Amino acid sequence: MRHPRDSEAWETFDSLHDWFVKDPRNVRLGLGSDGFNPFGAMRTNYSVWPVVLIPYNRLPWECMKPTSLILSMIIPGAKMPGNNIDVYLQPLIEELKELWHDRVQTLNRFKNEMFTLRAALMWTISDFSGLGTLIGWDVHSKCACPTCNFNTDSCRLKHGGKWCFMGGHRFSERGHKFRLSRAKFNGKVELRDPPTILTWSEILEQLGGINVSFGKELQSSKGKRPRGKNVEEDDESGMWRKKCIFFDLPY
Template sequence: MDKSWMHADRRSRTYELGVEEFLRFAVENASDVNNICCPCSKCGSIDGMISARVIKDHLYFNGVDESYKDWVWHGEPSRATVNANEGESEATVDMVEDGDAADNIGLGDQEEKGASEDEEFFENGEDEQYSVESNDFMRLVEDGDKALYPGCTKHTKLNALIQTYNLKAKHGMSDVCYSDMLIMIGIVLPEGNEIPGSHYEAKKTLATLGMDYKKIHACPNDCILYRGQHADASSCPTCGESRWKLGKDNIEKQGRKDEFMRHPADAPTWKLVDQKWPEFGNDPRNLRLALSSDGFNPHSSLSSRYSCWPVILVTYNLPPWLCMKRKFMMLTLLISGPKQPGNDIDVYMQPLIDDLKALWDGIDGVYDAFRGEYFKLRAVLFWTINDFPAYGNLSGSVTKAYNGCPICCENTKPHRLSHGQKMSHIGHRRWLPRHHPYRRLTKEFNNLPEFETAPEPLSGEEVLKRVEGMT
């Protein structure tokens, strides 16, 4: 195959045609079209295992490795293999020409037998070094001899990789932390170093050492493992449970309607919104949000005069195992300063409140990629998630002193401790059932029985009425 294009200008038509011809050859000889060695000058024919489309980009951006003359990593036999094959064929022809007829017949049989042996040798012998497993092992051997960076004589790529991975396991680093550490090391080391750029690349290299794993399905009732004779079974031969679908008990459990709350969709607030604004509830694409905020000192020092208040929106339109994941939360505000905002946090919340009002009215022209249509997106804020002091800051409600309970308000039962002079709130037995035995106990509490009922929380209209006119 013509390889003169490897020395041509990357902007030329010759280079373009050569790249196309190479990719066609590599795809035809690849066992997995998504895992082909990249011959660009950066990957060096053995480091990159990517798809043909990405290789094409690499060849145009990085150029081809001109020292890669024999495409042994892409299905081309090595020169030694070709020379040995040609030499053996020539020797066989000379022997046939010099022999007699009887010998020719015997040599013909030997040729036929020898050809089959050669084919078997090339299939199972020398060419075996170009199988996927052998390629991985050869890469590992080369990594063991490859200097960590140009001029380094103390450490190799494999040695550095093993040491950093041992550090990850010893100190319990997360995958993201380990990837960031590799990037930092790669920046610190001289240019041209061999440090992997991510945890994925490091793990792919170490998997050759036998550190990979294999997932094996199990019966939901712990009857069998789907391996060996049951590797392709779709149901358990012991109990008949499906391998791929949830059992009846799990399906009933997921769709069961009872007093337990398994998702915010089971909360009264969700149902109230659907009943009060049915046009909002009829479209499942409308967002149900919760707001969470709290202050912290990022410097982990109480003496540091710095405060940071992140304001995060949580989306409840996702399954319960996803809605509280970090990547599905939205950091909408980051309030920082020399001191915490306190009750003045409402000043900093104004941009978010304006956005929430706009979302409640609806945003036209939002594109639904799944349905291929535009729709009007709306959102509603359900509640806030915070501790008690932050609750007081966000709501503007009193959370200390004589009326410190935002539920009881003026019906709070405060009691100032005689020695510590701190305010405590009693009367929590009012929320117990009417005939609960704790209501009649006296010495264990405040020496008085409890006969009152729990106060009713204020409704939204009552709260609005109380704060009307306040500036």
Template sequence: MTHPSEGKAWIHFDTMFPAFAQETHNIRLGLCTDEFCPNSSYGSAYSCWPVFIMIYNLPPWLSFKHEYMQIPLLIPGKKNPGQNIDVFLQPLVDELKMLFTDGIETYDAYRKNNFQMRAVLLWTVSDFPAYAMLSSWSSHGKLACLYCSNKSGSFWLSEGRKPCCFDCHRKHLPNRHKFTKDQINFMKNKKVKGGVPIP
């Protein structure tokens, strides 16, 4: 893959919304956020969360140039916004919804005419703590994975009271693999059944 347009998310979106895909003026966006300490010392009493929006319709060498990045939101505070991040993001979400459904009249300097530009937020890019805040899903504990949820196979350690994912990787092996039936070198008296999960 040399460009996000070759990725599954982009192609799937184009099949779901063919009218949007046919209009070359429409743009696809990505959102990214993470904590930033202006005093350059983590653990200080102040931090802020910039929210970046990148345009992915551009060639790969231009997508991440500062000229094409926008900061529609800067969340200041003494600590991270946590689950309250949705309060800060609500105006941006409303604007993105409007850009997708109605679009906005925009001037094309090359063709010298106006057109109705629409935009879609295809994905977010973040580390696991920011991912937990953006999705309102706890990235700790037994249900840490948003996709696997309760099918992850994780369990609580009896002594440490911590969640553990040991032995969960065997489900990705073929059904006839010798490790799926091994009840000695992995979890005691436990075989893996059900086959490889759907990606």
């Protein structure tokens, strides 16, 4: 893939909304976000989350330049926003819905005339921990892989106590020597196919019982924050921490 235009997500979007493609002036956006320490000292407990929009209507060698990026907002705080990032993203989501439904009258400076502009958010860009914050999937437990979902092949290390993820060679082609190699992996032969990508209806079905209260947690009587439910090794009900605010978008 040399450009996001070649991706499956872009082509699927075009097939579902062919009227959007007819006007090349309609804007396609990508959203990138991640937390960092602005003070450069790891001992300083502070995290800043910039939310950046990338317009893909620019030339391929220009759209990722710093001069083309749109700084939508900056989320400051002593800790990472967690589920509350959806609260900060609400104004942006409302603007995106307006750009899709109501459209915006925009000046075409080249022709010196007004035209109706639409915009769509194609995807989000983040590292793995940022992905968990944006979509609400628990990426720190036994089912950390959102693609494998509840079929993630994992085990807890006996002495280290951390989760170890196996079965990555299920993505290899059929007949690959790694699939039959027992000694180099976990002592098993891998005959499974790659996991299938969940449809939006399957994801919504999993999110059916999720009920999240946003905002600061209340202090308990002893001055400690109440702890949430711990996810046991045989419990898969707590993998989703929220219903992502991007589901409010109509596409």
